[in-house]
Amino acid sequence: METITNVHRDDEASKLGMWLFIFTEILLFGGLFIVYSIYRFNNAVAFHLAGEELNxxxxxxxxxxxxxxxxxxxxxxxxMQKGNIRLCLGMIAVTVLLGLVFLTNKYFEWGIKFEHGLYPGSAFLKELGHGDIMFFGLYFMMTGLHALHIIVGLTILVVVAVFIRKGRIRPDKYAFLENGGLYWHLVDLIWIFLFPLFYLIH
Amino acid sequence: MSEGKAHITNYSTLAMVLGSLLVLTWATVSITSINLGPWSVTAALLIALLKATLVLLYFMHLKFDSKLLKISFTAVIVVFFLVILLTFFDYLFR
Incomplete structure (x- = not known):
């Protein structure tokens, strides 16, 4: 039997693959941001007033x-790169915890909106007019899609943690952790733009 | 990276980046709370772009990545801004 001396592995290429996926995500949310700015441009007053509804x-x-x-x-x-597995797992645990707190806040935030009769297609919203329908439609669509990304990101991080415990991610083989981290940063990156556009600009 | 020469970002660098991001968040909240009219949109977007740059360069490690990644990323952003430009030309001069 011949022994395998070199298993081919290309971490740089897998990272490039992850970035290619991130590019598609940037363009997906980018498209939604363009839709938002066009409707804001066409319904400036309604967007201004509706934006004040957000907490x-x-x-x-x-x-x-x-x-x-x-x-x-x-x-x-x-x-992980410094070989401190315990700290690595601890930091992932803190990240997952923070992600869950984010989702809990989102749950209450949306819950209050629903109680006030603000949800896509609600009778109350139909009375408010076109601009408000557009604003809240985009608000629920974009923050909802973002929350979906949080859920996916949390799932990936849990899988990463399991792989670390099983030794499949190691200080000499951590591409999956790196790429999972990139996905989580993407979620943060999108929020950086969602936050001022919906909550701050009135 | 397989060569074992990977750039490792220090804990202190990461903490400093978070500090800057929080200061910028505070800045964007205070700027938009005073009524500057259309300028508040500009200010909020500029601060958001600055925050995104910090996340991309340090948290996402782009500053220390290969030229291939940097060029590809820049290309995507250029395409995105061209689409914005074309869309707004259409809406402004229709």
Whole structure:
């Protein structure tokens, strides 16, 4: 039997693959941002008034949470590269926890909107007129799609943690952790634009 | 990276980036709370672009990545801005 001396592995290429996927995500959300700006341009007054309905405080809290979680996931990669598995797992745990807090806030935020009769297709919204329908349609669509990305990101991070425990991600083989981290940063990146556009600009 | 020469970002660098991001968040909240009319949109977008750049360069490690990645990323952003430009030309001068 011949022994295998060199198993081919190309971490740089898998990272490039991850980035290609991120490009498609940037263009997906980018397209939605263009839709938002065009409708804002056409319905300036309605967007201005509807934007004041959103709770700035929850938006700010969720921004701080996501920015912090982005740092902790970056730190988990540093810990792995330095061979500190315990710290790496700890940082991933903190990231997942912060992601869950973000989703919980989102749950209450949306819940209050629903109670006030604000949800796509609601009778109350239909009375408000075209601009408000567009604003809340885009609000639920874009923050909803973003929340979906949070759920996917959390799932990936849990899988990454399991792989680390099983030794499939190691200090000499951590491409999956790196790429999973990139996905989590993307979620943060999108929120950086969602937050001022929906919560701050009135 | 397989050569074992991967650039490792320090914990302190990451903490400093987070600090800057939080300061910028505070700045964008305070700027948009005073009524500057159309300028508040410009200010908010500029700060958001600055924050995104910090995340991309340090958290997403793009500053230390290969030229191939940097060029591809720039190309995507250029295409995106061209689409914005064309869309707004259409809406402004229709």
């Amino acid at each position: 700035d405080t929850i938006g700010i809290i969720n921004t701080v949470i996501l920015l912090t979680s982005s740092m902790t996931v970056a730190m988990s990669l540093t810990a």
